[in-house]
Amino acid sequence: GQNIDQPTEMTATEGAIVQINCTYQTSGFNGLFWYQQHAGEAPTFLSYNVLDGLEEKGRFSSFLSRSKGYSYLLLKELQMKDSASYLCAVLDSNYQLIWGAGTKLIIKP
């Protein structure tokens, strides 16, 4: 079966750095997405990785290792508005998006 694992919840301090991990087992791989979802709102796109390595976009970076079936989202200089759920999703061999359950990130002052 297809499976995506993320921690259920994480807590971090304003101004700090946090890394949210995602491991996946899917039938094929055509890329990995990270989405941000604030409570009561729709998911919004953060990043897409299809090749191994680190993609940096401002305060957010996303890393992929295809051989390990592993990705992480790195958030720097945390702000209170970063409190949200972060969803990892993998595009499988049929170009279907397989979603993880999301990681709820709580930022404390």
Added chain:
Amino acid sequence: EAGVAQSPRYKIIEKRQSVAFWCNPISGHATLYWYQQILGQGPKLLIQFQNNGVVDDSQLPKDRFSAERLKGVDSTLKIQPAKLEDSAVYLCASSPFSYTYYEQYFGPGTRLTVT
């Protein structure tokens, strides 16, 4: 550019009643998705349309759920009859194409409560 529109935003119905949701995707987007998101879980794909054809409806409970996308633009999702476990947020998303990388753009969702 206008985003994905959905209505209604909230709906409360009793079990065994019927309900319909409407979605208008971003202009020019060929692919439209309906997701069900239960609180604390990731989105679950119900159905994917490419223009007005169905690409994937393998997780759609076809005994009670139906969806259509007439003319390849807007779409409706219907539940008839509703069950308590259908309480969730129903998200509509669109993207330019389905068979390559494109991010999905989500609408605000419809929060359904079945009592």
